[in-house]
Amino acid sequence: GQQLNQSPQSMFIQEGEDVSMNCTSSSIFNTWLWYKQDPGEGPVLLIALYKAGELTSNGRLTAQFGITRKDSFLNISASIPSDVGIYFCAGRLTSGTYKYIFGTGTRLKVLA
Amino acid sequence: DAGVIQSPRHEVTEMGQEVTLRCKPISGHNSLFWYRQTMMRGLELLIYFNNNVPIDDSGMPEDRFSAKMPNASFSTLKIQPSEPRDSAVYFCASSQAAGYTFGSGTRLTVV
Numbered sequence: 001g002q003q004l005n006q007s008p009q010s011m012f013i014q015e016g017e018d019v020s021m022n023c024t025s026s027s028i029f030n031t032w033l034w035y036k037q038d039p040g041e042g043p044v045l046l047i048a049l050y051k052a053g054e055l056t057s058n059g060r061l062t063a064q065f066g067i068t069r070k071d072s073f074l075n076i077s078a079s080i081p082s083d084v085g086i087y088f089c090a091g092r093l094t095s096g097t098y099k100y101i102f103g104t105g106t107r108l109k110v111l112a
Numbered sequence: 113d114a115g116v117i118q119s120p121r122h123e124v125t126e127m128g129q130e131v132t133l134r135c136k137p138i139s140g141h142n143s144l145f146w147y148r149q150t151m152m153r154g155l156e157l158l159i160y161f162n163n164n165v166p167i168d169d170s171g172m173p174e175d176r177f178s179a180k181m182p183n184a185s186f187s188t189l190k191i192q193p194s195e196p197r198d199s200a201v202y203f204c205a206s207s208q209a210a211g212y213t214f215g216s217g218t219r220l221t222v223v
Binding site for chain 2: 042099105
């Protein structure tokens with residue numbers, strides 16, 4: 001099935017560092033979502049973006065809906081050990097449907 | 113709110129056996145999704161329902177897979193007969209608006 005390109009695939013960072021990851025596509029999306037998945041659990045919604053250029057924060061997390069509507073970015077500031085997990089972007093192509101395409105995931109490890 | 117409830121959490125079965133995965137969506141959510149997650153293919157949408165009606169089943173891999181939603185509070189995903197390549201984590205998710213709420217998943221191992 002179709003997937004979004006997400007980068008980097010994995011990251012190892014020191015506690016306290018900032019993290020950036022992004023999601024790109026050749027298609028135009030009208031909604032972007034960012035999820036985090038902990039081991040043995042389902043993904044949990046972090047941030048939802050609905051308009052091109054939109055910048056939304058959730059605590060230490062900030063996400064942006066790219067101007068071209070073909071990409072999105074997620075930043076985590078001052079990382080802590082519990083930020084460890086897999087982060088997924090998801091995009092919706094068509095209004096009026098709840099069908100989302102998921103990214104390939106970014107695996108984040110935080111070293112204390 | 114108990115969230116999306118899936119059962120069983122783990123299932124180990126022999127090749128050729130029938131497997132049924134169950135899902136109870138969040139009350140009031142009118143869309144339900146079945147996803148499969150593997151290391152190789154990531155999260156793949158298998159099928160989704162809106163108001164209990166299957167809307168898009170283009171992700172169902174083959175005729176061995178079937179899904180039903182007899183009412184707003186219950187859905188099943190059945191694999192018959194199962195094969196080792198079906199081993200994966202199967203997630204159910206429900207939604208009322210943008211953004212899904214996922215269940216904890218069923219880890220299926222077919223030996």
